[in-house]
Amino acid sequence: MFFANSRVLLLAWLALAALILAGCAAKGIPADALRLQESSLELRSIQTRKFTAASEMEILSASIAVLQDMEYGIDEIEKPLGVLTASKLTDADSSKQKTGLFFLDILCAIGGGDDCDSMTRADDSQKIMLTMVVMPSLANENEFVTRVTLQRVVFDKESRINLREKIVDPEIYQQIFDNLSKSIFLEANQ
C-alpha cells in the first residue's frame, strides 16, 4: 500500500518538475515570423502614395513639416535613403473602458475579493511610432514614392503594456497623405 502511494507521489513530483521545466524552456519562434502575410499587398497600397515635387530636398522638408504638424517628434533621419522615423506619446484614456473596469471592480468587491484593481489595468497612454520612407520614383522623374507605416503601444495606469499593434485603418493613412499633399503645396509656394 505504502509502495503504491509513493509511486503516485513520485509521478506527481515528476509531472510537476516537467511542468516547471516546460515553463522555463525558451519560447518558440513563430514559424511565420518573416513570411509575407496575404494582406501585405493591400496594406502596402494603403500605406503608399506618389507625389510630384521639384526635388528630393523639397519633398523631404515637406514631409518633416507634416510630421511636426501632426505633433510628432523626429527620432531619426537618414537623408540619402529618405528614411524618417518619428514618434509621440498621447493619451489613450477611454471613459467607456474605465466605466466597464469600474463596475468589474465593484462586482469583485461585492464578491469579497480583496485584490480588486482592474482600474489600474485601464489604458492610460500610447506611444505612436511612425516610419516614412520617401524615395525618388524609379519609373518617373520628379515623382516620389512615399510609404508610411504606423505602430502603437498602449500602456496602462502603471506603465504596463496593454497592447502592441500595427495600425491598419486606411482612413488614418489617407489623412496623413492629405496633410502631406498640402504640406508639399505650401513648401513649393512659400
Next chain:
Amino acid sequence: MTIKFSPLVSMLVLLLGGCAAVAPDVVGSGTQLEIRQIQTREYDTLDKKLTMRSVIATLQDLGFLIDNADLDLGTITATRLHQYKMRMTVTVRKKGQTRIAVRVNARIGETSVTNPLTYQDFFVVLDKAMFLTLHKVD
C-alpha cells in the same frame, strides 16, 4: 517519509535553481561561421543604395518600422511590435568586385532567431523586392 522524498525535493530545487540562475548571454551562442552562412545572401549587383532601398521595402512589407538607417555603413535596424516584439538588423556590404552581401539578424523578445527557414522566408521577400527595384518598378 520526509527522508524518503528529500532527494526528490532537492532535485526539484536544483532544477528550479538551474532555471532561475541563467548566465548572462553576452556573446551569444552557436558557431560564428554557421550563423553567418544562415543569415547572409549575396546578390549580383553593385548598387548599395538600391539594395538598401529593397531591404527597407521588404522590412516595410513585413510590418517593420525603421529605427535607424545608415547608407555609408549599410546598416538598417527595424522593429515590429505586432503581437510580439521582433527586432532586426540588416547590413548591406560590397563583397569582392561584383557582388553585394546582405546579412540579417533577428530576435524575438529575448530569443535569437536561429532557424534557417525563418531567414530563408526573409530572403524570399527580399529577392522579389530586389528584382523589382533592379527592373525599375516602384
